[in-house]
Amino acid sequence: MTRYEPECVDGTLFLVGDDRIEVGTIDDIVAAIGGDTYTIEYDEKQRTQSWLDTDDGALEVDVRETVTTLYHTEEMVSELRDYDMDTDRYGLPTRTVEFSNRFVDILEQQGI
Amino acid sequence: MSIDSSSGDRTVSGGVVDDPILEISDTSVTYNDGETYVLDNVDVSIDRREVLGIVGESGSGKSMFASALLDAVPDPGVLTGEISYHREDGSTVDVLELSDEELRQFRWEEVSMVFQGAMSSFNPTMKIGTHFAETLKTHDKNVSEGLDFARGLLENLYLEPDRVLDSYPHELSGGMQQRALIALSMVLNPEVLVMDEPTAALDLLMQRSILQLLDSLQAEYDLTIVFITHDLPLVASLADRMAIIYAFQFAEIGPRDEIIGDSAHPYTRALLNATPNLDAPLGEMQPIEGEGPAPVNVPSGCRFHPRCPLATEKCRTVDPPLTVLEGFDSEHRAACHHWKEAREEISLNFGETKEWFEAGEPAEGPDQLPSGQGADAKGSPLLSLDDVEVHFTKEQGLIERFSSDPDAVRAVDGVSLDIQEQDLVCLLGESGCGKTTLGKTMIGLQRPTGGSIEYRGRDVWDADASDSDISDEAIRSALQIIHQDPGSALNPNRRIVDILSEPLRHTHPNISTNERRSRIYSLLERVGITPPDDFMDRYPHQLSGGEKQRVVLARALLMNPDAILADEAISAVDVSLRIEIMDLMLELQSEFDTSFLFISHDLSNARYFAEHGNGRIAVMYLGEIVEIGSPERLIHDPRHPYTEVLRWATPNLEIDAMEAEDPPIREIDVPDPVDPPSGCRFHTRCPVAREACRKEHPDLRELADADGKAACFREDPTHDYWDSEPLEGAERQPY
Numbered sequence: 032m033t034r035y036e037p038e039c040v041d042g043t044l045f046l047v048g049d050d051r052i053e054v055g056t057i058d059d060i061v062a063a064i065g066g067d068t069y070t071i072e073y074d075e076k077q078r079t080q081s082w083l084d085t086d087d088g089a090l091e092v093d094v095r096e097t098v099t100t101l102y103h104t105e106e107m108v109s110e111l112r113d114y115d116m117d118t119d120r121y122g123l124p125t126r127t128v129e130f131s132n133r134f135v136d137i138l139e140q141q142g143i
Numbered sequence: 144m145s146i147d148s149s150s151g152d153r154t155v156s157g158g159v160v161d162d163p164i165l166e167i168s169d170t171s172v173t174y175n176d177g178e179t180y181v182l183d184n185v186d187v188s189i190d191r192r193e194v195l196g197i198v199g200e201s202g203s204g205k206s207m208f209a210s211a212l213l214d215a216v217p218d219p220g221v222l223t224g225e226i227s228y229h230r231e232d233g234s235t236v237d238v239l240e241l242s243d244e245e246l247r248q249f250r251w252e253e254v255s256m257v258f259q260g261a262m263s264s265f266n267p268t269m270k271i272g273t274h275f276a277e278t279l280k281t282h283d284k285n286v287s288e289g290l291d292f293a294r295g296l297l298e299n300l301y302l303e304p305d306r307v308l309d310s311y312p313h314e315l316s317g318g319m320q321q322r323a324l325i326a327l328s329m330v331l332n333p334e335v336l337v338m339d340e341p342t343a344a345l346d347l348l349m350q351r352s353i354l355q356l357l358d359s360l361q362a363e364y365d366l367t368i369v370f371i372t373h374d375l376p377l378v379a380s381l382a383d384r385m386a387i388i389y390a391f392q393f394a395e396i397g398p399r400d401e402i403i404g405d406s407a408h409p410y411t412r413a414l415l416n417a418t419p420n421l422d423a424p425l426g427e428m429q430p431i432e433g434e435g436p437a438p439v440n441v442p443s444g445c446r447f448h449p450r451c452p453l454a455t456e457k458c459r460t461v462d463p464p465l466t467v468l469e470g471f472d473s474e475h476r477a478a479c480h481h482w483k484e485a486r487e488e489i490s491l492n493f494g495e496t497k498e499w500f501e502a503g504e505p506a507e508g509p510d511q512l513p514s515g516q517g518a519d520a521k522g523s524p525l526l527s528l529d530d531v532e533v534h535f536t537k538e539q540g541l542i543e544r545f546s547s548d549p550d551a552v553r554a555v556d557g558v559s560l561d562i563q564e565q566d567l568v569c570l571l572g573e574s575g576c577g578k579t580t581l582g583k584t585m586i587g588l589q590r591p592t593g594g595s596i597e598y599r600g601r602d603v604w605d606a607d608a609s610d611s612d613i614s615d616e617a618i619r620s621a622l623q624i625i626h627q628d629p630g631s632a633l634n635p636n637r638r639i640v641d642i643l644s645e646p647l648r649h650t651h652p653n654i655s656t657n658e659r660r661s662r663i664y665s666l667l668e669r670v671g672i673t674p675p676d677d678f679m680d681r682y683p684h685q686l687s688g689g690e691k692q693r694v695v696l697a698r699a700l701l702m703n704p705d706a707i708l709a710d711e712a713i714s715a716v717d718v719s720l721r722i723e724i725m726d727l728m729l730e731l732q733s734e735f736d737t738s739f740l741f742i743s744h745d746l747s748n749a750r751y752f753a754e755h756g757n758g759r760i761a762v763m764y765l766g767e768i769v770e771i772g773s774p775e776r777l778i779h780d781p782r783h784p785y786t787e788v789l790r791w792a793t794p795n796l797e798i799d800a801m802e803a804e805d806p807p808i809r810e811i812d813v814p815d816p817v818d819p820p821s822g823c824r825f826h827t828r829c830p831v832a833r834e835a836c837r838k839e840h841p842d843l844r845e846l847a848d849a850d851g852k853a854a855c856f857r858e859d860p861t862h863d864y865w866d867s868e869p870l871e872g873a874e875r876q877p878y
Contacts, residue, residue: 034314075217076210077264079250082277082327090266097268104314137267137313 035103044098046108053116055127057095063123063131064094071138092138107133160474163188163229164335164367165212165254170224172207172216179438181220182207183391186465189335191231194361194368196382196399198375198414200435200717201688204391205371209258209339212369213250214238228253231334252282255328258339265312271323272308275330282331289330296326299356301811318345325353329360335367343372346573346744348792352811354381373718375418376747376794379403387411390436390446393465397475400798404491407468407475407482410447412489415796417719419747420493421778422795425754427492430723434687445480453481453488493796523600524561525705525738526585531558532593533580552816554580555591556766559843562706562738567758569741569749569774571789573813577766582708582742586622598622598705620650623699627711629691633683639694640679643667646701662701670697671727689720693727700731706738713748721748729756746793750774759851762786765816765824768843772851782846782853784829809872823855831857831876834867 035048044054054060061067073088083090111133114126121128165188172182182204189195199205207216216222226238228249241249250256265274272290279289294304300322307315307323315323321341328336338357342350358381361368372378379385379399386396387408395408406412413431416423433450436442445463448454457480465478479485533555554577562568562585570578583589584596587603596603598618601611626632633642643663647654654662660679667675670693683691692712699707709728713721725748732739739756743749746760753760753774761771762785770783781787788808810828814820820827826836835856843854856864860878869875 071267073264075215076256076258079213079215079256080264080327082266082269082274082281083264092268101268102311102314140263140267140313 033105035105035108037099037101037103039099046103046111048105048108052108052111053126054111054130055116055124057098059123059127060098060131060134061094063128064135067094068092069094069135069138097138098134101134101137160188160190160193162191164191165189166225166227166229167212168225168227170211170222170226172204172211172220172222174220174438177221180391180441181438182211185211185224185393187386187393187396189367189369190384191229191334192361192365192367193383194358194370194381196378196385197369197371197388198373198378198385199371199388200373200719202437203388203435205373205388206258206339207391208388209256209337209369209371212238212337213254213256214241214246215250215256248282251278251328251331251333253333254335254337255331255333256337256339257324257328257341259341259343265320267312269311270308271310271312271315274327275308278327278330284331292332293326293330296329297323299360300326300353302326318349321345322353329364332364333366335369337369337371339371340373341370342377343374346792347746348573348788348806348808349811350377351380351792351794352806355806357381374794375414375718376420376796379796380794387414390441391438392446392478393476394447394479395475395477396465397471397477398473401471401473401475403796403798405486406491407477407486408447408479409451409453409481409485409489411477412485412491413450414719416489416492417722418796419721419725419745419751420796421747421750421790421793422493422797424492425751428722428751429492430721430726431719434689434717434720445478453484455481524597525564525566525599526562527597527600528558528560528585528594529596530594531581531584531591531596532556533577533584533589534592553577553766553819554816555584556819557594558766558768559594560585560761560768560771562740564705564738565732565736566738567732567741567753567756568739569743569753569758569760570763571743571746571749571760572763573744575813575816576763577816578742578763579710581763582710582740583624585740586624586706586708587618588624620702621705622708623702623704623706624708624710625692625695625699625712627714629688629695630683632695633691635683638680638682639667639686642683642694643698643701646698650702663697666697666700667694670694670700670731671723672697689716689724692716692724696724696728696731700735700737703735704737706740708740708742710742711744712741714743714745722751725752725755728752732756746778746789750778762789765814765819767824767854768852769825769855770851770853771843772846772849772853776849776851780849782849782851782858783825783855784831784857785825786853788828826870830874832870832873833864834870835862835864837870839863 033048035046038045038047039057043056044060046052046054069092071090071092073083078088111126111130114129116124116126119125119128167185167187170182170185171180173180185208197205210216211222212226214222228236228238275290275293276286279286297304297307302319302322312320325341342353357368360366370378370381382399384397385399385402387394387410389410395402395406395411402411406415416429417431419428431450436446442449444460445458448458463478463480465476468475468477468482534551534553536551558581570582572578580589584591590604599613601613603618640663644659647659647662664675667678672678672690672693713724716724728739741752749760759771760774760777761768762783764785770786777786778790781790791807807830808828809830814827822838823836823841826832841854841856843852845852846858856862865878
């Protein structure tokens with residue numbers, strides 16, 4: 032299974048594995064996700080896990096940092112290829128929006 | 144892997160707790176200002192170094208008990224009572240009095256918890272290795288020594304340590320994440336492990352393997368394990384003592400062998416009889432009528448009385464205490480006024496089938512339905528699959544497009560199978576073996592990439608079938624599906640009557656609203672939703688899991704189908720209701736002249752369904768059917784080594800057979816379906832594989848001396864297999 036690593040060139044994010052796929056500008060991704068930070072919440076039971084260093088169960092994720100560090104699976108990249116970089120009606124490329132949706136899914140599922 | 148058998152030299156002697164590590168007294172969890180109890184006045188002690196198995200159905204309060212042990216009850220629940228933790232040095236901790244920081248140290252260093260939903264407590268922005276490092280740092284441990292220990296744990300859990308430590312959580316499969324969590328929970332070497340359905344998301348084979356691993360970890364690290372599950376036979380193989388929770392209270396607790404073989408509470412005995420397993424005669428497996436109560440609706444007196452066959456007036460008014468029973472050598476407690484009668488009047492049903500089979504008698508229940516026609520049926524089949532292939536091509540990168548053939552996942556490969564009218568076939572296998580894809584292909588939801596599938600002689604995918612009198616629409620309504628999760632299969636915004644009207648509009652567009660309603664009414668009554676008037680105007684969320692599954696079944700039947708694909712359709716249903724739902728499907732099969740394709744990863748469920756419906760079980764491995772036959776023959780005389788592995792992975796209730804044995808397999812993980820092994824696909828894991836298996840692919844052939852077919856060279860006494868050398872790690876087992 033090839034893993035795809037993020038690479039940022041002049042403010043544009045690419046995922047690089049066996050080949051290279053453009054995802055969109057970091058600014059567009061941040062806009063699609065809805066801000067520079069994204070908050071994940073953990074319930075009482077989840078907070079029993081020792082690595083979760085949170086007082087109130089909320090974990091703030093720095094979107095700019097995380098989109099440029101998180102690896103992705105070949106499966107996700109192959110699905111992103113079904114979307115192109117044409118701009119959709121909201122002014123963002125469809126692939127950028129799709130990537131952002133999936134990125135939020137990863138954060139919301141808190142790891143799954 | 145070395146395996147230590149359960150109940151070895153642990154300190155629980157005769158079920159008496161003489162060195163408690165945790166004592167839970169008068170402990171309750173309430174909501175609504177103390178009005179609603181989700182854990183009611185629990186008194187139980189857990190002995191040092193014992194494995195306590197706690198069994199309960201969904202919504203019984205068992206997970207709340209786990210949360211209470213770590214003072215982690217979700218808001219706005221209120222935990223009251225006393226939970227004492229006794230260290231080995233003699234000091235005692237009052238868990239409910241700990242400060243937040245003390246609680247943080249206590250959790251994981253002394254009592255650590257693994258729960259099913261724990262996978263969603265990963266930090267998605269951190270690699271698994273960082274989770275380990277953070278845990279070690281937070282608790283002031285040596286990180287490099289701790290990581291070495293973690294590598295060993297991961298390896299024992301059949302994972303590649305370096306790959307897993309370097310992955311983000313979302314890069315791993317659910318099974319791998321769950322195993323990584325078990326390793327994480329062990330990395331601080333805690334005294335107590337509380338495991339709440341830790342393996343429920345995994346395949347049976349992986350579950351059993353992990354349980355064996357826990358058994359050896361328990362012995363190696365002197366662990367105390369509290370294992371909470373809905374799966375009674377699973378935990379029975381590991382536990383020293385077992386406790387049964389019903390409606391937020393402990394109904395019974397005692398040594399494992401007594402709970403299984405000599406239980407005293409009618410609920411325990413009924414649960415044992417209701418659990419599909421491989422050892423009980425079919426006719427004696429009985430569902431428990433009704434469902435467990437919701438917290439807001441707990442019956443007065445004994446909580447089990449509305450479902451109990453022995454209930455008296457006293458049971459309806461006086462709540463029986465959990466008292467020590469007379470006449471047992473051990474400390475065996477049960478909360479029942481009539482436990483002596485229960486032991487006399489409710490007989491346990493398991494442990495008899497094998498003798499029946501060996502005596503050559505048919506292992507069938509008295510009310511067996513003469514529905515399935517099995518492999519011997521004459522006449523043209525309802526569905527006919529000929530050399531069906533479903534290959535999913537993976538997307539390729541730009542360079543690969545010019546340089547290589549596309550990678551294909553061979554989800555189904557060369558399957559030929561006939562389904563007769565009113566037939567019943569169970570597809571059995573591990574996740575990813577292609578059983579769902581094959582099932583969907585059978586009912587025309589998945590287009591095969593090779594071979595053909597015919598419905599009553601018409602090719603389902605033949606676009607130019609104008610000469611046939613069977614329309615595409617007729618095929619679509621003749622072949623229906625029931626999904627695993629009835630909740631997500633029903634539109635939450637529509638009432639039951641609207642959900643069920645939809646199929647009728649297709650099949651009977653001209654009937655009046657009143658007639659539609661009356662048809663729905665009688666069908667709901669037929670599937671056990673009574674009184675139908677009460678349910679027709681409800682929304683799905685107002686129904687229990689069992690009721691939702693009945694509605695889904697009713698919806699499929701409204702199309703008057705010839706075949707229904709039930710994809711893990713009873714996995715989401717409570718244990719005590721599974722037999723009832725399966726019985727209902729079987730009755731309806733006969734009444735509605737329907738064939739059933741039942742997909743399951745659980746041999747016990749497949750056995751119940753196939754044996755009762757006189758059907759067949761087809762065992763799948765990496766896209767192929769490797770064995771097919773009657774359930775009796777398949778279970779008692781498996782011919783393919785993989786069927787034997789599935790048999791091993793299915794926990795049973797016979798105490799003598801519970802002692803741990805090594806799995807009859809060389810590798811636990813399934814090979815990559817993109818690049819399946821050459822020759823026989825099972826040769827990389829098969830305990831009796833030889834050189835011939837690596838080179839040549841065995842065909843599925845009729846067995847010479849029994850019913851069904853198997854794809855193994857060992858069935859051919861003249862095959863080159865017998866003269867070739869065993870593969871590394873395999874045994875030379877004679878014919």
